[in-house]
Amino acid sequence: MNTETAIRAEGLTKLYKLYKKPSDRLKETLNFFSSKALHEEKYALKNFSMELNRGETVAVIGKNGSGKSTLLKILAGVLTPTLGDVEVRGRITSLLELGAGFNPELTGIENIYFNGSLFGFEDEAIRNKLENILDFADIGEYVYLPVKTYSSGMFARLAFALMINLEPDILIVDEALSVGDIFFQQKCNTYMKNEMKDVTKIIVTHDMTSVANLADRCIVISEGKKVFDGGTLDGIEYFVKKMHSENFFVKSQESAYALKANELETSIKESASFTTIDQAALGGALEASIKSFKVEVNGSAYQGYIMAGDKVRITCTIQSLKNIREGVIGYIVSDKFGNQIFGENTITSLEKVFSLDEGGILASFVFQWPEIKEGYYYITLGIGEGSHELQHVIQCWAHNVFEFSCVSPHKTIHCLFNNKIEKVEITNLRR
Numbered sequence: 001m002n003t004e005t006a007i008r009a010e011g012l013t014k015l016y017k018l019y020k021k022p023s024d025r026l027k028e029t030l031n032f033f034s035s036k037a038l039h040e041e042k043y044a045l046k047n048f049s050m051e052l053n054r055g056e057t058v059a060v061i062g063k064n065g066s067g068k069s070t071l072l073k074i075l076a077g078v079l080t081p082t083l084g085d086v087e088v089r090g091r092i093t094s095l096l097e098l099g100a101g102f103n104p105e106l107t108g109i110e111n112i113y114f115n116g117s118l119f120g121f122e123d124e125a126i127r128n129k130l131e132n133i134l135d136f137a138d139i140g141e142y143v144y145l146p147v148k149t150y151s152s153g154m155f156a157r158l159a160f161a162l163m164i165n166l167e168p169d170i171l172i173v174d175e176a177l178s179v180g181d182i183f184f185q186q187k188c189n190t191y192m193k194n195e196m197k198d199v200t201k202i203i204v205t206h207d208m209t210s211v212a213n214l215a216d217r218c219i220v221i222s223e224g225k226k227v228f229d230g231g232t233l234d235g236i237e238y239f240v241k242k243m244h245s246e247n248f249f250v251k252s253q254e255s256a257y258a259l260k261a262n263e264l265e266t267s268i269k270e271s272a273s274f275t276t277i278d279q280a281a282l283g284g285a286l287e288a289s290i291k292s293f294k295v296e297v298n299g300s301a302y303q304g305y306i307m308a309g310d311k312v313r314i315t316c317t318i319q320s321l322k323n324i325r326e327g328v329i330g331y332i333v334s335d336k337f338g339n340q341i342f343g344e345n346t347i348t349s350l351e352k353v354f355s356l357d358e359g360g361i362l363a364s365f366v367f368q369w370p371e372i373k374e375g376y377y378y379i380t381l382g383i384g385e386g387s388h389e390l391q392h393v394i395q396c397w398a399h400n401v402f403e404f405s406c407v408s409p410h411k412t413i414h415c416l417f418n419n420k421i422e423k424v425e426i427t428n429l430r431r
């Protein structure tokens with residue numbers, strides 16, 4: 001291990017033997033004369049190697065059951081691998097061990113002292129850190145109550161606050177953090193990014209926005225094996241594509257059968273990239289309604305994230321029951337709290353209306369993704385009728401049909417969006 005290496009794992013394998021009945025384990029052990037196995041083998045991790053440099057932040061991503069927790073537990077030293085070695089340089093802390101180290105009968109404060117001592121801190125040292133820990137956890141009077149009375153979010157708050165104050169060289173952050181509310185998660189992410197720059201971090205999360213904003217590097221794990229190790233955005237793209245092909249291959253075949261009878265849909269059934277909209281979820285007069293849509297970013301299928309400046313093309317299939325002379329098409333993008341963040345329609349941006357003829361229509365529009373804060377955003381698509389902006393009839397609203405994960409790597413967005421300071425004047429006044 002060279003001097004820059006913080007953690008090195010070599011050939012990690014974890015094999016579980018699964019027995020149908022507990023008695024099969026005993027039978028197998030005692031039955032020296034039969035080679036017949038009474039168990040099935042399950043590899044949670046298979047020949048997994050990785051090396052992390054000091055101060056590096058790596059995100060480990062993979063679908064449910066791919067082996068992420070097993071890897072973290074082995075790295076944190078709470079699980080022994082069947083094969084392989086781990087070398088760690090420095091103090092390693094994780095919510096996994098802290099969670100296990102908390103005594104439910106002790107109060108929050110008692111647990112802080114107890115766990116602090118397990119990490120080699122004297123009472124005096126913990127006393128000096130107490131204010132910071134309690135400030136960060138922000139769970140009020142609950143710190144004086146036994147931990148068994150805490151909600152899972154309060155527990156995560158206290159454990160995380162303690163963990164970051166134990167002066168780790170290596171920090172392991174797993175999904176346990178996601179039980180905290182959104183504001184606490186943001187506070188943790190900001191703290192890790194800004195205040196823990198020198199700490200080596202291993203993060204496991206299903207939240208691709210956090211991955212993009214925190215990690216320098218990304219490892220994708222599938223069926224216990226490392227299948228990608230490289231740049232963060234490339235890793236997300238690899239993972240999303242892999243998930244997409246695994247999940248949608250079957251669905252696209254099913255939908256092709258369901259669409260057989262419909263003339264308009266038949267013309268697009270070759271393309272699995274169109275998503276059919278649940279017609280029950282539509283609003284408006286519905287003399288014209290959106291049947292399905294497709295999202296492209298910079299001319300390709302959406303890869304799982306979007307950034308400022310990306311060109312988004314939305315293509316919709318519309319079924320109209322009548323001729324609409326003054327048709328309007330638009331969209332609204334909202335955040336996860338339902339706040340409408342940006343949007344436009346064809347009258348206000350292009351000063352144009354379109355005729356939508358009775359029958360099937362294919363409509364497509366393009367907009368540029370603005371520079372807005374990282375997070376999840378949802379697009380609503382709409383069709384209106386009538387050239388006067390305030391008097392037109394809403395024919396169809398298809399609410400929140402698609403989720404975008406907006407990332408802003410290497411760029412700080414201070415508030416909802418950045419608004420440039422155009423001029424600065426500084427006058428140093430001599431005393």
Ligand SMILES: Nc1ncnc2c1ncn2[C@@H]1O[C@H](COP(=O)(O)OP(=O)(O)OP(=O)(O)O)[C@@H](O)[C@H]1O
Binds near residue numbers: 042044063
């Ligand atoms: N104690 C165990 N006994 C048997 N199989 C196990 C055990 N622990 C984990 N596994 C299996 O090992 C595989 C990897 O599990 P692991 O919990 O590491 O996945 P994960 O990627 O963390 O999943 P998730 O995203 O759902 O948390 C899974 O198939 C799981 O069922």
